[in-house]
Amino acid sequence: MKDAAVLKIKDKTQSIDTIKIEPFKKSVRKTAPHKHNKYLEFVYFTNATGYHAIDNLKITIKPPIFFVVRKEQVHFWDITTEPEGFVIIIKKEFIDDCADFELHQLLLKISAFTHFTPKDNTSIITIFELLSTEYKSKTKSRSIIEGLLKALLGKLLQFNTNDQQLNNSVYHKFTDLLANENKLSNSVEYYAELLNTSPQNLNTSCRNECGKSASEVISDYILSEAKRLLLYTDKTITEIAYTLSFKDNSHFTKYFKRHIGFTPSAYKLQH
Structure with a gap:
């Protein structure tokens, strides 16, 4: 090759x-x-x-x-x-x-x-x-x-037949954990501790399997959940910010706009 x-x-x-x-x-x-x-x-x-x-x-x-x-x-x-x-x-x-x-x-x-x-x-x-x-x-x-x-x-x-083996990797245990979290945390250290591994090992597993850092994987989940809550629920911006573990409405709005290019309110209006 x-x-x-x-x-x-x-x-x-x-x-x-x-x-x-x-x-x-x-x-x-x-x-x-x-x-x-x-x-x-x-x-x-x-x-x-x-x-x-x-x-x-x-x-x-x-x-x-x-x-x-x-x-x-x-x-x-x-x-x-x-x-x-x-x-x-x-x-x-x-x-x-x-x-x-x-x-x-x-x-x-x-x-x-x-x-x-x-x-x-x-x-x-x-x-x-x-x-x-x-x-x-x-x-x-x-x-x-x-x-x-x-x-x-x-x-x-x-x-x-390989699905069970796949789900035993650190990366897939991590994504399963994110998928089942009631309240997401924007902290690699938090999830590494829950998985009984180091942040460095979690990052390595993520990069090997999806080409992203652990923090980027968390960000993808947070933004995906934010979009879902904005489009398919009646939750206010403040309630969504709390659900996603942001300190306040302002912090969530800045984070969302930095990644998506729109404020949460503007995103909801356009969709």
Whole structure:
């Protein structure tokens, strides 16, 4: 594989939405080693032969098979027969704008894999087809796409044999802890203590599995929960600030605006 410094960087998200869903191109056979800097890519094959090389792994394509390519990973295809399947490309902006906490969790969990074989191929194909149809629709709905994407990821992970081992990592214990917290804390030290590990070890685990620091992971959860509370509850800004462990309304408003670009009130009005 070529040195990463001279690898081609592909960006399939130019001139498209923050998510793209389409059939896998039948013309694709061999590609040069490359990486994606701006998006997460899912590829699902229902028919194809050959292999997929990702980082230091060489994976034989035996459909049905689902591949995950994270940002910065180096990969290439060597496909020997006409491929059939689907591709989903997800930009960071799509994830940032998503207020569905469970969908965030599913994206985090599935991003820890390079590939796996789904157990219920018929259901997976049906959901992919519904996603592709909704994406092509002139009246496409983000909420429908998010709902179908959540169903797809949940179904893909439902019977995965490595899921128990995956959930035993420090990173996934951390994200499970965040998902089940009644009151989030913006403190790496606090969660490291609950996990009986050091802040340094927690940071290392996060960076290895999702490419972010522990504090960035916490921030993602806080902002996702803030969006959900703003859009789907009648809580006041002050109540949301308290729920998310901010000292006061002002501190929460400054934090939200710094990360999102809008005040909580402006964000709620625009959505």
